[in-house]
Amino acid sequence: MAPKSNFIRLLALLVGLLSVFVFAPLKAQENPYGPQIDSLEEVLLAHTEVDTVQGRILFQLVMSNLQAGNHARAFQLDSQALALSETLGWKSGVAEAQEKLGRIHMRKGTYDQATLHYELGLALREGLGDKKGMARNLNNLGVLQQYQGKQALASDYYLRTVALAEELGDTLTMAGALSNVANIAAIKKEHVLAMEYLEQAITLQEGSTKNIYLPHNYITLGSVLRKQGRLPDAVVATRKALRLYESQENLEGQINAWRNMGKCYKADGLIDSAKYSYQQSLRLAEITQxxxxxxxxxxxxxxxxxxxxxxxxxxxxxxxxxxxxxxxxxxxxxxxxxxxxxxxxxxxxxxxxxxxxxxxxxxxxxxxxxxxxxxxxxxxxxxxxxxxxxxxxxxxxxxxxxxxxxxxxSEYNEAKALNNLAIMASAQKDLEKAKSYYLLAAQMHTALNETAWLLSDMEGLGATLISLGDYDSALVCFQTCTELLENLDRSVSPGILQGKGRAYYVLEEWDQAEALFLESLALYEQKQNLIGQANSKRYLGNIYYQRKEYAKALAWLRESLTHAEASRSLPSQIGANRNLAEVYAQLEQGMRAYEHHQAYVVLKDSLLNEENLREATRLEEQFAFDREKERLLQLQEQEELLLQAEIDRQDVVQYALLGGTGLLLVLLIQVGVSFRRKQQQNHQIATQNTQLKSLSEFKDVWTQMVAHDMKNSLNTIIGYSAHALEDQRMHRINQSGQVMLNLVTNMLDIQKFEEASVVLDRTPVQVLELVEKVKSRVAFLYQMEHVLLEVEIPEGIEVQVDRAMMERVLVNLLSNAAKYSEAGSRVTVRWQAQDSGSLLQVI
The missing domain is CATH 1.25.40.10 (Tetratricopeptide repeat domain)
Incomplete structure (x- = not known):
């Protein structure tokens, strides 16, 4: 039975190698939709009749391939379904094929083509009188426009979907479309409008058996409330969504709810609660894979x-x-x-x-x-x-x-880029360019009906115009900001009020400037913004200085200086000290005026020095950054070339291994068949034993050959990785290569023991030095297993052993100890002298 046992072991070994080197990489790349696609492909092959059933199978295949990310195959199948539908005169099939093409193009990002196909699908559904199909296409067109940032057009499509669904009495589609409109309103920060749509959507679904959109609507409601700053209400709405998802056993929905709960807690400053919520969403995501x-x-x-x-x-x-x-x-x-x-x-x-x-x-x-x-x-x-x-x-x-x-x-992104370029130009003191960018962005956002972005454009333009001395135009910009905020149902920001106040101040319209600065001050106090308070109070002090009401001017300016010092804002301290010096000079309090003037001069010099230092540092960092960027780019190109060469080499090795293993497997199958036949013939037993013996010898030779080849490859890996041990990942690769090399060497030693060809090379060895070397080789295993490795061996102990053999024995013992020890436990290597010799223990 021994020859047969060796044959089975050899066959198992080859199959194992085949699975590791060939099938395992293929399995790792397997798509989760693969089995479904394969099954549908088989059904399609079996159904030879050209009819609508074949079309339905094709449409299912299109969706499966689309979900799997196989866009080219999905396009091919849908084109086939479109041709079949046109041949059969199946109009609803033609419409569905157009809709699927629209979805494919939307996934690929070719939005113009997607729009064309969805509009064709909409026209076909309208011709068929299929209002439900029309509603679906309108909703898809809305999603498509939203992807392109065309929020106004998307809202129009969604509202048309709502009207059509209401006509059909389809509360489910209506609720979904209302939820989409609410999302757009929330993005545009039109929170009141978003709330109205959400309330309608929630009312439609509460108490209905078809309430699949209800938890999602609560999620959106929580998001809108969070953006309004109503954080407790936002948490309540999100918890309702979570409870509904839990009752539906909808894990994906629960993930969404926990994620939004975390955002609410984070906005409220409850960091631990936010962390717990995000961790819950992570846990569920890992469960659902x-x-x-x-x-x-x-x-x-x-x-x-x-x-x-x-x-x-x-x-x-x-x-x-x-x-x-x-x-x-x-x-x-x-x-x-x-x-x-x-x-x-x-x-x-x-x-x-x-x-x-x-x-x-x-x-x-x-x-x-x-x-x-x-x-x-x-x-x-x-x-x-x-x-x-x-x-x-x-x-x-x-x-x-x-x-x-x-x-x-993409006009939306074009306008967004102009807004950001204006901010950059303003930050770099290129005010004329900033003005041009803001004007172009404002024109585009006006055309796109993007109110929130237009507000940002006008506020930035107003501040830029003040810096350029065009105060009348700045006032127009800030007035426009006020009107836009009213349309958005949002309160005026203190920055806009302060900007308008500055413009009126320069125009010497003191009453209007004072009212605006007082209003901005109240808002800054609510926000506890010390710099904003300091600036508003400084302008109020200057207004009273212009009115020659010096007592009031001093009171405001002293408070301004106090806030400026508390906030450590050099520009605000400079302005307050300069203005205080002017007031004290008018009051003929020379000493006080001199003190504040000196503080003004010192602070101004400090600010100039700080700005110069900051600019020099920035330029140095920029130069170093650019130089490092260029160097790393060159290194990256070299690494890519080396990586491509290594990939090509690995491909050659894998194909060679695949071909050789396949041929060897075929040979073994033939030998197995021959073996079974000969076993039935008693008169050929002698011949059979001879063949099995030869096969066993072949196995030994083949195993030795593979082990030597693997040993050479591992030596190459260890050699190359040794040049980059400062990199933690290369260090791990080097250590893993050494462990694998030890396993291969053990295989060769076992064979030598079987052949009785092992010769021990005994030399004097320091025990502590040997154990410490082995400890460094297996240290990463103990780190991974969270096990502590200790050595309790005195120095100076010397023994006569085969160093290489002893080192491998210790590596094997310590590796097994790490593998089978519990996390947090301890493994100890001890030396013990005995009458009959010495004992090295791994405990």
Whole structure:
């Protein structure tokens, strides 16, 4: 039976190798929709008749491939379904095929084509009198416009969907469309309107058996309430959504609810509660294996840690999000994660890492065939550079976003880029350019009916015009801001009031300026904004100074100086001291006037020195950043070439291994069949034993050959990785390679023992030195298993042993000890002298 046992072992070994080297990589790439697609493909092949049933199968295949991300196959199948429907004169099938084409193009980001197909589907449904199909197409057109940032057009489509659904009495579709309109209103910060739509949607579904949109509406309601600052009400609404999702056993909905709950708690400053909510969403996402939501949860945790200045934890959380989004292969989410990793790296002063992430972001954007992804990536890059004070790089990023928006025909993103470019120009004191950018952005946002963005344009333009001395035009801008805020049902911001007050002050309209400064002061006091209070009080003091009411002027200016000093704002302290010096001079209090004038001079010099130092530092950092960016780009190109060469080499090895293993497997199957036949013939037993013996010898030779080849490859890996041990990942690769090399060496030793060909090379060895060396080799295993490894061996003990053999024995013992010890336990290596010799213990 021994020859047969050896044959079975050899066959099992080969099958195992085949599964590891060939089938395992294929399984790792398996798409979760694969079985469903394969099943439908079989059904399609079996159904040979050309009829509407075949069309239905094709449509199911289109959706499955679309969900799996196989856009090319989905397009091919849908084109086939369209041709079949036209041949059969099946008009509803033609309409459905057009709608599916619209969805395919929308996924690919080719929005013009998507719009064309959805409009064709809408026209066909209208011709068939299919109002339900019309409502579905209108809703899809609304989603499409919303993707392109055309919120006004999207709202129009959604409202048409609502009207049609109301005519049909379809409360479910109506509620869904109302929810979509509410989302747009919330995005535009039209919170009152959003609340009205949400209340209608909720009323339609409460008490109805068809209330699948109800928890989602509560989620949106919570989001709107959160943006209004009504945080307790927002939490209540979100909890209602959570309870409904729990009753429906809808884990995906629960993830969404916990995520929004975390946002509410974060906005309320309840960090621990926010962290718990995000962790709950992460836990459910991992249970459902929803990689996208895993990424979202990690991203939210990273944002939370950033807000509490826990930058190391933020970086780790963002890294988890990045890994998740790499699996989803969604370029937009991937771009967001790279920006977050760059931000965290900057906070940790890891500029090299930040540059690398920005380079990866640029490459991801360029590789994407979706214009929206490209534009969004450069917006994120610009915002990150701006927050880090790298204004020229931020401006370059916004310019790239603007150019791409022009190419893609995205007016929304074009206007958004102009707004950001205006902010950059203003920050760099290029006021004329800032004015031009703000005017262009305002014109586009007016045409797009983007009220919230228009408000930002007019406020920035007003501040720019004041700096340029055009006070009348600035007043017009601020008045427009007031009207826009009324339309948005939002209170006027203190910055707008202060800007209008400054304009009236320069125009010497003291009463109007005083009223505006008092109003802005009240709002700044509510917000506890010391700098805002200091500036408002300083202008009030100046108004009374102009009126020659010096006592009141002194009172306001002293309070202004107090707030300025408390906020450590040099510009505000400079202004307050200068104005106080002027008032005391009028009151002929020379000593007081001199004190404040001296403080003004010292502070002004300090500010100039600080600004010069800051600018010099910024220029130095910018130069170093650009130089490092260029160097890393060159290194990245070299690494890509090396990586491509390694990939090509691995492909050759894998194909060779696949072919050789396949041939060997076929040979073994033939030998097995021959073996069974010969076993039935008693007179050929001798021949059979001879063949099995030969096969066993072949196995030994083949095993030795594979082990030697693996040993050579592992030596190569260890050799190359040894040159980069300062990198933690390369260090891990080096240590793992050494452990695998030890296993291969053990295989060869076992064979030598079987052949009785082992010769021990005994030499003097220091026991402590040997054990410490082995300890360093297995240290990473103990770190992974959270087990403590201790050595209790005195120095100076020397023994005569085969050093290499003893080292492998210790590696095996300590590796097994780490593997089978509980986390938090301890493994000890001891030396004990005995009468009959010495004992090395692993306890």
């Amino acid at each position: 929803n990689v996208r939501e895993v990424g979202n949860a990690y991203s939210n945790l990273g944002s939370l840690y950033m807000s509490t200045s826990e930058f190391v934890q933020a970086r780790d959380a963002y890294r988890g999000a990045l890994h998740a989004y790499q699996i989803t292969q969604n370029p937009k989410w991937l771009a967001a994660s790279m920006v977050n990793m760059a931000r965290a790296s900057m906070k940790l002063d890891q500029q090299d890492s930040a540059v690398l992430y920005f380079q990866q972001l640029a490459m991801t954007a360029h590789a994407s065939d979706e214009p929206e992804v490209y534009i969004d990536a450069y917006f994120r890059m610009g915002r990150s550079y701006r927050n880090s004070g790298m204004l020229p790089l931020a401006q370059e990023s916004y310019l790239e976003a603007y150019r791409m928006a022009l190419v893609a025909g």
